[in-house]
Amino acid sequence: VLxxxxxxxxxxKQGCCANRCGMFLSIAFAAVGVxxxxxxxxxxTLGLVNGPTCNFMxxxxxxxxxxxxxxxxxxxxxxxxxxxxxxxxxxxxNLALFSILLVVSGMELVLCGIQMINGxxxxxxxxxxxxxx
Numbered sequence: 001v002l003x004x005x006x007x008x009x010x011x012x013k014q015g016c017c018a019n020r021c022g023m024f025l026s027i028a029f030a031a032v033g034v035x036x037x038x039x040x041x042x043x044x045t046l047g048l049v050n051g052p053t054c055n056f057m058x059x060x061x062x063x064x065x066x067x068x069x070x071x072x073x074x075x076x077x078x079x080x081x082x083x084x085x086x087x088x089x090x091x092x093x094n095l096a097l098f099s100i101l102l103v104v105s106g107m108e109l110v111l112c113g114i115q116m117i118n119g120x121x122x123x124x125x126x127x128x129x130x131x132x133x
Contacts, residue, residue, distance in 0.1 A: 023122035030115040037108035044101035048075070052094040054084035 051065030051074050064083065065074040074080045074091070081091040 023119045026119035027116050027123065030112045030119060033112035034109060034116070037105045037112060040101060040105035041109065044098045044105060047094065047098035048102065052084065052090045054090045055086040057083050058085050 050063055053061060053063045056062050056064040065080070072080060075095075084090050087093075
């Protein structure tokens with residue numbers, strides 16, 4: 001999303017975005033941002049649902065929560081977290097990381113969606129720019 005954001009910002013410079021073509025480019029760059037944010041959202045969701053890969057009860061390195069452990073969801077039963085012996089606190093880290101990614105990608109989706117709507121109106125209606133000064 002950073003690359004489309006930089007390009008959207010650059011289309012707003014003098015002589016570029018005061019026209020309908022610049023606003024159309026803004027829509028295209030925001031659409032690339034939406035795709036990136038959707039990818040991040042899906043990856044974060046899968047990371048939360050599947051859980052971390054860890055040394056499970058000292059037996060082997062697996063993703064023990066991928067299909068549920070004993071029919072329990074690890075997000076609802078934090079007593080299962082202690083079954084991951086190594087790395088230490090990996091379940092908490094996994095939850096924090098992917099929760100933050102989920103929130104940030106959701107905000108990216110909203111902001112890029114708003115930019116697409118803004119670009120559409122700017123492309124169709126033109127921009128409001130006072131060139132007298």
